[in-house]
Amino acid sequence: MDWNPTRARGLERLASFLPLAGRSYAEQRNHDHGPARGGRDNVSQLSPWLHAGLLGEAEVLCAVLEQHSPRAAEKFIAEVFWRIYFKGYLEQRPSIWTSYLAGRDDALAALERNAGLCTAYGEATEGRTGIEAFDVWARELVETGYLHNHARMWFASIWIFTLKLDWQLGADFFLRHLMDGDAASNTLSWRWVAGLHTKGKHYLARPDNIARFTAGRADGPLTAEGLAENAAPMTEPVEHPRRLPDLPPPVTTADLAQPFALLLHDEAAHHAPLILPARPALVIGATRPEARSPGVTGSPARAFTAGAMESGLTEAAAAFGCPSMQWRAGEPIEALLAEADVERVALPWLPAGWTRDALAPRLAELQRQGRVTTLLAPLHRATWPHAKAGFFGVAKQIDAVLGECGIGGG
Ligand SMILES: Cc1cc2nc3c(=O)[nH]c(=O)nc-3n(C[C@H](O)[C@H](O)[C@H](O)COP(=O)(O)OP(=O)(O)OC[C@H]3O[C@@H](n4cnc5c(N)ncnc54)[C@H](O)[C@@H]3O)c2cc1C
Known part of the structure; x- marks a missing residue:
């Protein structure tokens, strides 16, 4: 591929x-x-x-x-x-993300303190558990940055219920290595497998199911012996309150009448899907793959992210006939805007999760000054x-x- x-x-x-x-x-x-x-x-x-x-x-x-x-x-x-x-x-339910971050950090700290846990974690992430299917997927994930949906479900299930490792460490492992590492789909899918998303309903991997749906692999079906097939779903002591944030209205030409910079980010690296009603005077790219995790992001994920931004910036600059630049972590964005004599920013929605965590604090002052126009896909606004x-x-x-x-x- x-x-x-x-x-x-x-x-x-x-x-x-x-x-x-x-x-x-x-x-x-x-x-x-x-x-x-x-x-x-x-x-x-x-x-x-x-x-x-x-x-x-x-x-x-x-x-x-x-x-x-x-x-x-x-x-x-x-x-x-x-x-x-x-x-x-x-x-x-943004508290799901913040409690995941806290749980992940606790679990990472526990690895430091507990040598047995650390060994089990190393075996799982390096594909050395002895459960053939699981080991194949662990290596495939690290090498390719992609796993089939069914493999993600089986993998997460074995991680949680057979290996009895912390689900947040597994979600972190996925987020670091998947090219599509998405705070929402990943965290909520791990919770779904665990039985935390649909309370009391978890997903238990079965060897016969794995063999049946992997039969077409080049080396034949994958085996998975010794799986916990009767484990109970996980529970958690907290509720995550729900509140729909105010969603921005559709953006019109009048909203973008003043010269503005289009800010591309890790989840909006190309202008075409954004269907902008006006041409930006500048395109800024902000890529922050390191915000996925305190651990090391895998090379396929890093390469995809960096390449997506590079191609997105080049194509936007060509399409709009304007300059483009990268906004490096730690730099104040105000300086980039002042240099280009641009007041306003058109910002594709910053999704809850690592993309928002990395960029929102750095944009808060511009937001406060009313200099940001947020773009939200109509499909998301409606759904x-x-x-x-x-x-x-x-x-x-x-x-x-x-x-x-x-x-x-x-
Ligand atoms: C434990 C676990 C972790 C996951 N982590 C991620 C993640 O970090 N990022 C991510 O994009 N998806 C994640 N998924 C969902 C799903 O596995 C992938 O979106 C899908 O495998 C991508 O392959 P595809 O493009 O060939 O999907 P296709 O089957 O071709 O589906 C088309 C598109 O629909 C969306 N989609 C499909 N299935 C799902 C699903 N179950 N949940 C959400 N969206 C879906 C994807 O955007 C996908 O590209 C996860 C699933 C599990 C079980």
């Missing part, structure tokens, strides 16, 4: 996947055929481009609905909405109010949301 972090490569991958996005996806998507060439064509593998904002969910859904009926593409559409749902859910509890609340609104956003003529 060619993971070139450009919008052109994302569009090319989308085009080649489109014929399979209908019933074929619904029937085949759970099979993990491994990373061998072409093996993963049953799934889109678009997540790194979607996460980086090189592609937008709306354009992916539009393209799919041009080739398939809503019925035939139902499953694929629902999966894209899972991403939007998780984003909206975390926005409304998030429904992301209050379970996915079902979003699922039953999908047709209405697609219609509201003019996607697929729906």
